[in-house]
Amino acid sequence: MKPALLLPAVLVAFGLTACGEDEGSQSEPTVAGTTPGTPVPGSTVPGTTTPGTVPPTGSTVPTTGSQPGGPDPTPGIGGQPGYPDPLAGHTFLSTGAAGFTLVDGSTITITFDGTRIGASGGCNQLGSVWLLDGDRLVVEPMWQTEMACAEPLMQQDTWLADLLASSPTFAVDGDVLTLAGDGGTLTLQDQETADPDRPLEGTKWEVDSLISGDTVSSVPAGAGLPTFTFTDGEVGFFNGCNDGGGPYELDGSEITFGDLITTLKACRRDAGSTEGAVMAVLDGTVTFEIEAGRLTLTNGDVGLGLRAAD
Missing domain, CATH: 2.40.128.270 (Lipocalin)
Structure with a gap:
């Protein structure tokens, strides 16, 4: 691409x-x-x-x-x-x-x-x-x-x-x-x-930016670094506070997430806000784009910027 x-x-x-x-x-x-x-x-x-x-x-x-x-x-x-x-x-x-x-x-x-x-x-x-x-x-x-x-x-x-x-x-x-x-x-x-495009599946992706409307912000220093792994229709992730996972389906440049479950650990303020931003993107169908070692997930006016962890 x-x-x-x-x-x-x-x-x-x-x-x-x-x-x-x-x-x-x-x-x-x-x-x-x-x-x-x-x-x-x-x-x-x-x-x-x-x-x-x-x-x-x-x-x-x-x-x-x-x-x-x-x-x-x-x-x-x-x-x-x-x-x-x-x-x-x-x-x-x-x-x-x-x-x-x-x-x-x-x-x-x-x-x-x-x-x-x-x-x-x-x-x-x-x-x-x-x-x-x-x-x-x-x-x-x-x-x-x-x-x-x-x-x-x-x-x-x-x-x-x-x-x-x-x-x-x-x-x-x-x-x-x-x-x-x-x-x-x-x-x-x-x-x-x-620096060829990485595959969506099988690559460990790390979230390094949070997108909201017309702004892109870095992940707060007080939160853990969110990660994603897509494998054969199952996504596993850490959202900055809790671990989670669930099913997904691919259709061209779209990913549709099914019912996702997470652990219920209490979060500090920065971790909690990061968790909220991540989970807002994973609601329903998102579009994705991969350029070299970068993945962008977009859902309406919110999104995530991720980098390949290799």
Whole structure:
């Protein structure tokens, strides 16, 4: 399953700047979002969470907003569209770099979706529009969020932004993308190979975010981490306080839960609120979506964000 590009939307008032521009030259179109990083604990971050993005403990993050504007796609060399199949609709994950040392444990992500490009060096989200000019990837001036992260990750964000802004050469060999530009060379692999979609059944899933309306919140620190396992029509779970289980049926992208039973242990406040949020989602039929190691369960205006525990 190819993930959709998520270009979040935060207004300039929340601190967005265009890469390579000073504050006085910021343009009106704005973009925002949250990306994997290490924000200050307990902070509240405007933006949109994406697959793989976990809000800091105790934070609440809005999930809606507008996306930045940009020019329509322009033809590439020879009159052909500038968005060929090797890039369009694909997300690539870093596997190595030359001229820059990638932060241990981090992953650079670049997503091409139609005219849009989204990227992250492991902290902030970058967004713009793109086209191809011969063997060069041309990226319009980029916007980025301004979350506070560990200094090495912020430096990696800057290096990535500079590389993309330099109109790097690109080469695709099978599922491997290589970009070479100012500051070095970045090698990436298609996410479908590097980090394929996990199966719903047989995977242990951990809840790391609670969805309510237009907000996504992390699981309260005082609650246990809820978990789910789906196996042959039977679901077993821990809802943050009590253990439970029961039958379910799959129909395309929907899961219909039957009568679920749980233990009846008394819960502390945080555990109790987490239990309530989890059980509200498991009422009747829910839709599910899997992207790489992320599972999202949605039931009306409530839902759960889960990660594969592997």
